[in-house]
Amino acid sequence: MEHASAHTLAHFQAQPINRHNQQVQRLFMILFGCMAALLVIPVVLIIFILVQKGAPALSWAFLTTFPSNGMTAGGILPALLGTIWLVAVSLLASVPLGVAAAIYLSEYARQDHWLTRMINLATINLAGVPSIVHASSGWGAFVAFFRLGTSILAASLTLAVMTLPVVIVSSWESLQAVPQAFREACWNMGATRWQTIRHVVLPNALTGILTGIILQVSRAAGETAPIMFTGAAFFLPYLPTSIMDQTMALALHLFTITTQVPEVPEEIPFGVALVLFGIVLLINSCSIALRMYLRSKKKW
């Protein structure tokens, strides 16, 4: 690093600050500022259109009734509840596993060990696998091999595998943020490694871990491909009663009524998109607010 710095700095001639250079600097600052703005503005416009066209469809009845007339009218109740089912069950699977994996990586594993490198590589790859490949493997593993059938359980497990890296990475970061001195103080009292984790490290990292989990909820709620073949159905006239049933889901419902069902009045898909978008936005805002609160309370 020192060598690199000496090398890059060698290009420089010491020079007085002149007007021309300062103008160039101002120019680039404006240019990059515009680029940042251009990244945000189209999306804000799109969101505006989404709200404008979707808002008329929203009502209490829209959220609490079944779709009717071959899904060209009515509400989204079964899709909304289905999404809650899928997210809840996938959390039950991925949170304990992901947090435990993060504890291993942060508290037990030696950072330079080859196995730790392998785990990190696997986590990166798990996050990078295309969602449709997760869907095919979820079908191959949970639906066909473990004979769970197309069910909430199979779909949730597929989602859980897909969102696991998010939980691992965010939990690992919050565990790492707990100062090493806390652990050493606890060990010096004669506590075992597990007692230290249980009574000192975890309580201090808890809010951070929670932030990551909330983020994962929003991700799981919006996924479509992984649940398409593993447990979500285009249309069901009833609500699921157990995790072995199929279910409708909000994300898949949006896909279905925009591409598979002809002549749906425009405001319904816009309404569904707005609800889905709203849920994701709300959950994410909670996560961000929690993180900011955490940062303001930080004692070390």
Place this chain on the structure above:
Amino acid sequence: MEHAPSVQPGLTASGDGRNRDWYIDQFFRLLMFVCGISAIVFVLGIFIFVFKEGAGFIVHQLEWAEFFLSPKWRPTSAIHATYGTLAMVAGTAAVTLIAMAVALPFSFGAAIFIAEFAQGKTREWLKVTIELLAAIPSVVWGFIGLMIINPLIIELFDVPIGLNVLNAGLILGLMAAPIITSIAEDALKAVPDTYREAAEALGATRWQVIYQVVLPAAKNGLLSAALLGVGRAFGETMAVLMASGHALVIPGSVFDSIRALTATIAAELGETPVGSDHYQALFAIGIFLFSITFFINMIADLVVRGIRNQ
């Protein structure tokens, strides 16, 4: 003060410490280890289960030349079914290319602005907004492509259909941009402040510092951000399925409809009889996709590691 390894955790002053707490500790150590290697197990599991479903086809039926070089994907033809993926590979490549052309300049520009120029509230707000943009689900993006950008393209360019390479590329670009931006910003932040201070002390303006010191020092991180963006655009499924037109042609212009590799699996897997050649061929595409993203992720990791070992 020396940071000598203090007391070994769990060893009491008297005896060898093998009491109830010691066994509990060992139990949890093992449990955490098992969960710790789960990521490896799942990556292997994904490969095995996708491979298992497609293996019969790959071993017995697959003609490699046809699979990679023929644009004809006619899995349901009764007389002579063909399984060529060239058109889809071309489609995926075209869309990814447009997406990167849209996303890379803006993401890097935004990242430089956030990391080097913006301050205080502006910076916080930009970061939060970009983080929220990254959270929009892909099916909502697909819907936006279908209902908002599609009519826009038809009107602006006077073409018969707006579901094409341009539409899908724009959507994927907007989707990938927040991710590339935040990784690129991290890469810029990782350049030590002492570099900047040293250059400023020599009389460099902030732009000269960025251009001649920060960017060269962060180039591996930026490259890895770009690679992860490519991986993301390449593997995206629902948005491309909805916005690309899903037509099996090798695109000649940005206004041609295309079909992506990912979208083909999504559209066809639900409708094929389990175990049929068509079904297995779709899993063969899955293995192909898995291998490419695996490769991209490995390269990105090696590039990042390159900086650390320097």
